[in-house]
Amino acid sequence: MPVLPGSRPQPTPRTQAAFRRRARLLPVVPAVLLLLVFLAGPVLWAFHASFTNAALTGRNARNPGWVGLENYQRLFTDPVLPLSLGLTVLFVGGSAILGQNLLGLTIAVLMRQARKPVAAAVGTAVVAAWVLPEIVAAFAAYAYFSRDGTLNQLLGWLGLGQPDWLYAFPMVAIMLANVWRGTAFSMLVYRAALDDVPADVTEAALMDGAGAWQRLAFITLPMIRGSIATNLMLITLQTLAVFTLVWVMTAGGPSNASTTLPVLAYVEAFKFGDIGYGTAVASVLILIGAAFGAAYVRLLRQGKP
């Protein structure tokens, strides 16, 4: 971090110097205010509101009453919570940690071997799904997986069965859709990481007779393990927060079969009008996110000397 020499004023009383040092931080104030009001505020409010019976409309909307742990008691005995937690873990594990991560790595590795125009064209196709506004991507995915959609057209040509994906296998559909939507991020991370691997290291391994798989497993992957960890953290957090894709494709249905935690929080708060219960669900999600966030920050700090 560059430091301005000579920015310290001529000998002044110590208090004045201390004051000046503080004053230099003044420009940070607007950022701190915004973050406190709109980010820390809602998080704290969430923990508070989850102990009340706040409602969307009616008497409890104006004067929510304190109900203590009631929402949490209800939450932890509600059979929907374990289901929703399980679906969220399945969604994050299947579509982000396995799907996006492995596919992104595969594409990045293949791109280094393929012809340049091919790599560029395929890169554009992958990125296109990622740059599109999420609602458009969600509509496209909805049409793709619907009963007479593109996927079933393909399966029909191949003479295979044509299930109604969004009703029979809603989780499969939203997981595949999320892989389609989000793989570009992992691909970009791994492309940048692979570009940073010095060529002479892999060439030396090649001289020693290491095969392509051996080079990948024992040389390349260990060298980019920092990027792998960062990528896993970030896509986990992104996928944890996915709402629009699920909402447009299945709205959590049929009968909660694809209700991930963000959808559950939304449905409880806005469909059933129970803000208190909805914020209790949201608080659980915030805590999970915070745990991953803290792990991510630790990871980055350790990476820095």
Add this chain to the structure above:
Amino acid sequence: MTTAAPAPRHLGPSPGQRRARLPADAALLLIGACFLLPLLWLVFASLDAGAGHQTRVPGKVSLDNFAAVMTPGLLFQPLWNSLVLSAGTAAVNLVVAVLAAYPLSRYRSRFNGPFLYAVLFGTCLPITAIMVPVYGLFVQLELLDSMPATVFFMATTTLPMAIWMTKNFMDGVPVSLEEAAWVDGASAMVALRTIVLPLMRQGLGVVFIFVFIQAWGNFFVPFVLLLSEARQPAAVSIFSFFGQHGAVAYGQLAAFSILYSVPVLALYVIVARGAGSSFALSGAVKG
């Protein structure tokens, strides 16, 4: 090993790589086709007056769908709202992030490290999780359905990333240039405005566009916070449009989607050309 001239390291693929090319090409093309397929429907349906869920080459290419959605109420007002929201969000982000990044980049302070890590932690919070509490907060403060309040909230959600990116870009501007101005007695803010900002124009552009794209595509935040139809951005109006006419108007939905997506696709191409395709990661990954 002695050679007349040191061979350049990236001369080309080794024989082993060249042999791997064909299968790699084929595998990549297959993957690329899978990624394009869902988008194909969007293009075909928009040009097909009788479109459904199916992907089919329209029998007769028509622009009827585009003509049908290009009305002030259906398309232009929502797009204008999207523009106001996104440009407002990006502008607030830019001003606040530049102000915050300057002391973080230029002065050493005990405050810097903890603040930057707190900000980074902020980027990790799942925004969808805080939408229910934010709604509650907005009800209590009577800010619901207010464009400025929504702009400030959306700006805050992208602010952590914007501060990191701006600080990284600012770190790239050498301090020596400012020293002269300091000697001449210019204040920090004058030095920032006249020396630092002009030198990091490109970086500022990247931050602005990055935030703009995120805000433009954001569905959930305006969906929850903006209630009246006159204020809703395209992301939300397209959703209600789909809900009301969904059963029949797939072609119009596709046409609307394309018109709504084109601006961000264009912005992405501009940034990717200028700053390399990994621009979006400069804040997150390089830290």
